[in-house]
Amino acid sequence: MAGREFKLVFAGSMGAGKTTAIAAISEIPPIRTDVHNTDVRSHSKATTTTAMDYGEVTLDSGDKLRLYGTPGQTRFDFMWRILAKGAIGVVLLVDNSRPDPLSDVHAYLDAFRETVSSSRAVIGIGRTETHPEPGLDAYYALADEYGISVPIVSVDVRRREDVLLLLNVLFSQIEASLETEEQGAMA
């Protein structure tokens, strides 16, 4: 059917696990747009994503569920907006071992505000076993300051079941909102 695109966006800072999460569920090895990282003082990784990662899952109708991973750095925030357009939802991944993960989340909550506010987002906090602070309370307090309600769960996206948990939480919210709309329409 023309004009229908089913996509999910995985966002978050460098090293938060976007490519790993996509690889955990994609039928194809993720297509990556990694280039040489020249800013090794800010990030020690040898490469950095400048456009997006791409993966896909085939649905029983033959349609594809497209999986997009965004570049992490804020200078590529125009890509976040491009990729978020028409997305079913956004998975925000946070690396709790970074120096200031709450500030990281600030940037993404700003960029994806509409998607998060309309209950189409989930936040996954990684590396909480080794870096328990900030705790989930701090992230909820941040969301409260934004006046938004968003589920936040501790995950390790190297485990496929954790990636599926994030998507289960995301879809459950969307299903709950669809139900509310149906009830509203019938009223």
Next chain:
Amino acid sequence: MEVARADPSMLAVSCQRTVTTIGLPARKEQLIRSMLLAVNARTTDRWTFADGLEADVAICDVDSRLAAVAVARQERDGRPHCVWLAGDTAEAPIGPRLEDPIGSSSLIALLESVSTTLRRRPAPAATSAPVAPPVVAADAGVGGRTALDVALMLRDLLLHGSSDTFQITAGALQLRVVPSRRAVRASQPLTDDYLARLLDPAANGGRIERLAEPDRALTLLHAPSDVETLWRAGLVAGGDALAAPLHADAPIGLARWPDFGRLPHAPAHVQMAARLSRRPHRVEELVTAVGRPAREVRAFVNACVLCGLVSPQLAASREPRPTATAAATARPAYIGMGILRSIRTALGLGGL
């Protein structure tokens, strides 16, 4: 073993207490952090800075939206104690004030005042709606007490933050907690069967005892987190009734999601959390929505109560308000239940 009595003012040892800030600029928060280190030698209790609304004291900016959340939590649970940071001429809501700029003597006075209040207050810490009976003396008897009551007592002890060691004993089974450290130790792995037997008032006498000798080493073998312990206790303690102050006719909402990444859960729990965080539901509504028995729904709600996730005062729906720019990133109209089912199937997720 000494049996605890509901009189914290009898506690002679200093308690570990926490302070947080809400909505303050980073430099003011840093100032408070530094001042706490400096004034600790001059306060009765040991005060440290903590993030999050679980702290004993929250120093709030009068303009912060989050402060309203803290105040609601104080009304519900009795903590945090909300204090408004206000300059001479600033208007602050009714309640204790801390003058800005902050002086060490006024900070000490505030902390001492809160310490005194907390010591005078009988456990549980909540002063508004009665939540659960306090730790009970040995001669009070079991009568009428349920496993859920014991679980609520455990919750209240953890909230109280005492540095003593408390123990539930049910035959050969034991569970120890040191609330100030949020530490829990169990004599066996935290299975449903273990918890069911441990929480059974017929087995534990309906009481939680304070150990005369603090168990600093917490010598029991298994170390579940406090949150997981309370969560499992809620699921296991039975869904016969809702934990007070909830009742079947009142809508229940979730202020936060359970951390499903760390907590064992069933698929229906995710469905329930999605609905309760969107808008309050009565138990009956939730039963219909997720197609699970009422008992299971109540057990889930009780687990959320024990973990401090429920907001019975969440009267207003959290349904998103449309904004001018929403259309650009709106959910495509063709995304419906059918597509979501198809996606779930393709991912092996399953659904309702």
Next chain:
Amino acid sequence: MTTVSDEATQTSADLCQACIAALIGSQAGITGALVSTVDGFAVAAQVRPPVSGDRLAAMTSSLVALVDAVSQDGGIGEGRDIVVDATAGRLLLMDVPQAGSKLILAVLCDPSATPGQVLWAARRCREHLSDRLPAPGVQELVHER
């Protein structure tokens, strides 16, 4: 005290700046030019407001990376030049090979520019940079600013 390497890195930035200034001056209709790293940092920029050199550097790196992915996937090798034909002008992107790395040269033109001449001038600029830039100096230059 200025060291030899300081002088060397300073020369690299100046070299890029001089090169794009010469490029802009050489052809009517070229309205801006930029040299940037593959991961989106501006090395030298001469653009007219409201265009931002930093922003353009990030966006062009995304474009180049995507085009490279498409080229490889399409079996036509690594991406090289990109021409964007827009309603009010053109954007030309070229890679500037360096030992072990590459930079991106971006050239913005208005409709009065002659595409063939712009292409020729841009290639000359690229060759000039490629021949004279020491590698890997420019990376350090960008992040010392």
